[in-house]
Amino acid sequence: MAAAAAALRSEWTKIRTVRSTVVTLAAAFVVTVGLSALLCLLTNHNFSEATRNATTPFDATATSFGGIILGQLAVIVFGVLVMGNEYSSGMIRLSLAAVPRRGVLLAAKASVVLVLALVVGLLTSFVSFLLGQALLGSHSTTLGAPHVLRAVLGAGFYMTLLCLFSVGVTAMLRNQTLSLGILMPFFFLVSPILSAVPKVKTVARYFPDTAGRAVISVYQPADAPYGPWTGLGICALWVVAALLGGWLVLDRRDA
C-alpha cells in the first residue's frame, strides 16, 4: 500500500513538473470551451440557417460541446505525453528500477491520469455547457432538462476515457511519435470520415470516439444500435483493452 502511494505521488510529480503535459491539459480546456462558445455564438446568430437541414430536434447541449472535436485531441496528446515521455527520454529504465513491479508503475500512472483528466474533463464540460447556453440565448437549455445532466457529465467522462485510451496505446507502442502519428489522424480524420461512409458506418459506430460521444447528445439518432451509456461503456471497453495491452507489453518486454 505504501509502495502504491509512493508511486502515485511520484507520477503526479512527473506530470506537474514538465511544461508540455501541463500545457496540453490546459489546452484541452481552453480549446473545448473556446471553440464551443464560438459555435454557440454563431448558431444563435444564424439559428434558422444552422438548423435548416437538421433531421433531429436542435440539441443545445451537444452544440455547447462542439469544440470537443478539437479539444479531445489535446486530451489525447496529454495521455500520449504522460506515457511516451518515459520512452522518448529513456527515463523508463530509471522508473522501472525505482518501481520494479511494472503493473504498479502503470497503474499509478493511469490512476493519476484518470483523476487529472476527470477533473479537467468535468470542469471543461460544465464550463463549456454553461458558457454555451448563455451564448445560445433563447435556444438554450438547462441542466434540469431531461438527459442534459447526463450529457454534461458524459462529456467529462468521455474526455477522461480517451485520455486513458491514449496512455494504453502508447504503453503498447512504446513510442511517443508513433502513438501521436496513429492516434491524431485516427481521431481527427479516419474516424469522422468512416463514420460518414455508408456500410462502413455501422462498424465505425463501435470506434472508441464515436461510441463514447453518444453520451454527449441529448437526442439519440433513431437508428442508434445502443443507448448513450452503452456507448460510453463500449468506449470504456476500448480503454480496458488498451491498458491491458499496455500492461502486457510493459510486463513482457525488456525495458
Added chain:
Amino acid sequence: MIELHELTKRYGDKLAVDRLSFAIPPGVVTGFLGPNGAGKSTTMRMILDLDRPTSGRVTIDGKHYAQLREPVKYIGALLEAKAAHPGRSAYHHLLWLAQSNRIPARRVDEVLTLVGLQEVARKRSGGFSLGMGQRLGIAAALLGDPRIVMFDEPVNGLDPEGILWVRNLMKGLAAEGRTVFVSSHLMSEMALTADHLVVIGRGKLLADLPMTEFIDRNSRSTVRVRTPAPEALLDALARADVVPRRADDGAFEVDGGDAAQIGELASAAGVTLHELSPQRASLEEAFMRMTAESVEYQAGAEPPPYGGEPLTGPPPAWGADWQERWGTKQKKRES
C-alpha cells in the same frame, strides 16, 4: 552481495550474455571490463530486472531485484547519461525518484550539492552538458544512500577533471563500505580504481580475480637486448643462468630481467650492445590480449593472436579457460 548464476541473454540468434556466473564482492570497487558489445550493459540491466534473462538468475543478497522493497535505497544505478526528461529540472527529476521510494525531499538537495549541481538545480536538464548529465545520473544513483552502487561507463564523455572526480567518488564510496560495481572498456581506468576485476568478452566470463593479482601477472617487465654478436651474448647470459628469448626482429628479450645486470654481463664478456632497454607490458595490452579473440568487430582478417580453437562442449567453470590459457602462457615462458 550480488550473485549471477549462469546468466544468459539471447537476442534472436545472438548470444549477448553467455552463462555468466560471478559474485560481486561487497565493500570494494569491482571493475566490470570488456570490449564494446561484450554484454556489460545487458548484464547490468538484467541485475536491475530491466531485461529479463533467457535463463539463469541474478540475486541481490539472495533476493530477486523485484522483491526488494524501495530498491533505490538498496541499489543505486547509473545506466546511461541523460535518462532524464529534458524539460524537467534537475531538482524535480530527483524529486520524483525520491518520492517513488519514500526518500525525504531534503536528500535531493544533499545529493545535488554532493555532485556539484546545486547551482543549476532549478534549470531544465535538457540544457545540461554531457558531464552535467552524468553528474545528475550519479546524483540519482546516490539518492537513496544505497549500499550498492552500479555505474555503467561513468567516465564516458567527461573531461579530465570530471574523470578524476568520478574516480575519487568511487574510491570514497568503497571506503565507506559500499559495494561499487563499475563497467568500463578501458583497462587503464580500472587499474586506478578497481580492487576486483571481472572481465567478459562476447558475453562470456574471461577473468574474475583481485586487481592486484591481475597486475602481478601482467606487469612483468622484460629487457630487450640487441647485439651484433648474439652467440657471445647468449654464452655470457647462460653463464649467469639468464634465459633470453629470441624476439621476432632478431633482438632478445629477457622476461623479468634486470637491465643493469645484463649490461654488466655483456660488458664483462666484451659483447657490444646496440640496444638495452627495459620494457613494461601495459595492463591495457594484457587486457587486449585477453579479449582479442572475443572482440566483436575486429579490424583486419588476421587470426586472433591469443588463444586457440573456440571452445566446444560444455563450458568450463567460470574463469577456467582463462586460467588455463594463463597456465600455458606461463609454461611457454618457463621453457
